Amino acid sequence: MSRIAVSAFYKFVELPDFAALRPALLAAAQAHGIRGTILLAPEGINGTIAGEAHALAQMMGFLRSLTGLGDLESKESHAEQMPFKRLKVRLKKEIVTMGVPGLRPAEMAGAYVEPKDWNALISNQDVLVIDTRNSFEFQAGTFTNAVDPGTNSFGEFPAYVARTLHSEKDRPIAMFCTGGIRCEKATSYLRAQGFSKVYHLKGGILKYLETIPREQSLWQGSCFVFDEREGLGHGLAIEKPEG
Known part of the structure; x- marks a missing residue:
């Protein structure tokens, strides 16, 4: 079994205070040695992150503890080595960019x-x-x-x-x-x-x-x-x- 677990996730959910989530996500990910990218926007969350299996499970548990993300689904896979060089938590206008205003x-x-x-x-x-x-x-x-x-x-x-x-x-x-x-x-x-x-x-x-x-x-x-x-x-x- 590979040592590094990888989780890909997203959820469209209204997050009017999305910017306020960034410090807590950064702190939690850093505490668990997580790398990868998490995007936050008013329309939701999107990310792919990786870490030791137990640490990634704890990070996903933290994400699901946040308001509106209790049913956050993820796709789990593995890698022989860490696939990401660093951790990024970014604030965006959209979690996937289409450029069409007003979509819900x-x-x-x-x-x-x-x-x-x-x-x-x-x-x-x-x-x-x-x-x-x-x-x-x-x-x-x-x-x-x-x-x-x-x-x-x-x-x-x-x-x-x-x-x-x-x-x-x-x-x-x-x-x-x-x-x-x-x-x-x-x-x-x-x-x-x-x-x-x-x-x-x-x-x-x-x-x-x-x-x-x-x-x-x-x-x-x-x-x-x-x-x-x-x-x-x-x-x-x-x-x-x-x-």
Whole structure:
């Protein structure tokens, strides 16, 4: 078993006093030897952090003790070595940047789809399956029949919708991303634009790879992650992207 545990998490929740949380998060993470990045914004929290397994468990317990974060979910994996060089707790306008004011993902997100139900949904030929990640992530790996919007940043997603999906407002649309945060915000954007049948993979690709056996999987390739591991495969084992 690897010594270093890694936790990826996010939650859309209204945090009007988000800036006041930063000192306590910094102190708790430093006390437990945690490294990685935590983002705080009025719309919620987003982070990937790592540390010794017992220390990371204590840090996640601290996060869940904060108001509004009691049900904070996380995707757990491991690394042979610490994948982060330092600790950062940053204050942001958005926990994932789309640049569209007024979105309320905590209230407007599309329907969650559990990993065990994902294969059936995306195997339906009537369903449009969209990868909401950047094109280089798509090239490393994606789901069977998924569409690449051709974006280089998440902020380009609204332009893709305006350019490509204007005639698809009544079609079932299923979206996914690495950990769930981008596709959850993307579904809230689509619903705000009048799309009626919008779904997203709960827990993202990471939860799917963690829970669905390889022999039952519709995933192809490696899931790019933004740390020194670079890519993960089934069982969240390290699997470097090709090329």
